[in-house]
Amino acid sequence: MDTSTAGSIAERANEFRQKFQSIRTEIGKVIVGQDNVVEEVLIALFAGGHCLLEGVPGLGKTLLVKTLSKVLDLEFRRIQFTPDLMPADIIGTNIVMENDAGRRYFEFQKGPLFGQMVLADEINRATPKTQSALLEAMQEGSVTVGGEIHQLRAPFLVMATQNPLEMDGTYPLPEAQLDRFFFKVVVNYPSREELGTILDRTVGRYDDEPAKSMNGEEIEQWKGLVKEVVVAPHVKDFGIRLILASHPDSPFASSTTKRLVRYGSSPRGLQSLLLAAKIRALLDSRYNVSFDDMKQSVHSVLRHRLLLNFEGEAEGVDVDSIIDEMLEETPVEA
Numbered sequence: 001m002d003t004s005t006a007g008s009i010a011e012r013a014n015e016f017r018q019k020f021q022s023i024r025t026e027i028g029k030v031i032v033g034q035d036n037v038v039e040e041v042l043i044a045l046f047a048g049g050h051c052l053l054e055g056v057p058g059l060g061k062t063l064l065v066k067t068l069s070k071v072l073d074l075e076f077r078r079i080q081f082t083p084d085l086m087p088a089d090i091i092g093t094n095i096v097m098e099n100d101a102g103r104r105y106f107e108f109q110k111g112p113l114f115g116q117m118v119l120a121d122e123i124n125r126a127t128p129k130t131q132s133a134l135l136e137a138m139q140e141g142s143v144t145v146g147g148e149i150h151q152l153r154a155p156f157l158v159m160a161t162q163n164p165l166e167m168d169g170t171y172p173l174p175e176a177q178l179d180r181f182f183f184k185v186v187v188n189y190p191s192r193e194e195l196g197t198i199l200d201r202t203v204g205r206y207d208d209e210p211a212k213s214m215n216g217e218e219i220e221q222w223k224g225l226v227k228e229v230v231v232a233p234h235v236k237d238f239g240i241r242l243i244l245a246s247h248p249d250s251p252f253a254s255s256t257t258k259r260l261v262r263y264g265s266s267p268r269g270l271q272s273l274l275l276a277a278k279i280r281a282l283l284d285s286r287y288n289v290s291f292d293d294m295k296q297s298v299h300s301v302l303r304h305r306l307l308l309n310f311e312g313e314a315e316g317v318d319v320d321s322i323i324d325e326m327l328e329e330t331p332v333e334a
Contacts, residue, residue, distance in 0.1 A: 009287040016282045026210040030067045033194040047275040049182020050158040059187045065159045069117040073215040077115030081126035087133035120160035124170040138180040184304035229278035231289045243270045245326045260312035265305040273301045291332045
């Protein structure tokens with residue numbers, strides 16, 4: 001890379017950081033706290049991935065997605081997942097129409113999935129058949145109905161929510177669908193000060209509306225910059241060893257992983273880790289990935305990709321603690 005090219009990328013990296021911060025500022029006019037959640041959702045967006053948000057009801061998950069779509073000028077759609085929801089209810093279906101001449105024909109009626117920012121609320125309440133209807137859309141950016149492929153409008157982001165406490169009447173997400181989520185983000189309860197601010201904004205007079213900071217076309221352009229960020233071979237190898245450390249039969253696995261994990265991350269987890277690290281480098285106005293960039297995203301990348309065995313499930317092991325051990329036992333230099 002010549003000096004002029006490096007300088008150009010550095011300038012664009014700095015501009016990206018400023019744009020990113022502008023979006024966070026506008027979201028902060030509505031969302032109180034949750035800085036880490038906002039950051040990781042935006043990282044997934046610019047990486048072209050989807051997010052699974054886990055938290056108890058009332059923490060502002062829906063409000064976050066609605067605010068984000070407003071700030072980014074993206075078409076928002078909400079789907080409330082219930083046990084009786086059918087695939088056609090979210091994808092759409094062919095309906096019979098009749099023209100002026102009395103001739104009948106089929107016309108595709110789009111479902112709520114044809115948005116740009118789709119909130120899949122309480123996704124684990126729908127049956128596996130309906131959950132799987134999202135798979136093609138999340139991976140390919142299209143849906144197939146009656147043998148015809150319908151493209152979704154880019155950028156396309158699925159934000160799914162689930163309640164970690166109430167398990168009655170829910171259907172665990174299959175591994176194939178979990179792997180389609182770029183991040184699994186844990187939404188924590190607000191602090192004492194944050195609760196006070198929430199009260200001021202919701203039960204008092206508060207008129208600060210967020211402004212549009214970007215649009216879909218700009219988002220697609222910034223995605224191109226992400227791919228240009230440089231990753232040195234030894235940094236890339238660190239990410240590879242981290243992913244291999246999640247597999248119990250790997251020589252890089254820790255004793256805890258070997259004892260409690262049934263299956264580790266797929267290669268898609270490595271791709272997510274690398275893309276997230278590239279974006280974190282840009283946010284630091286750099287165009288090269290560091291070891292710390294990798295480490296910052298590893299929990300959100302892996303916590304839904306590690307499958308515990310029977311012993312791990314029986315002990316109620318926190319997957320994040322296994323990831324902590326992986327980080328401690330994986331040296332940055334091989």
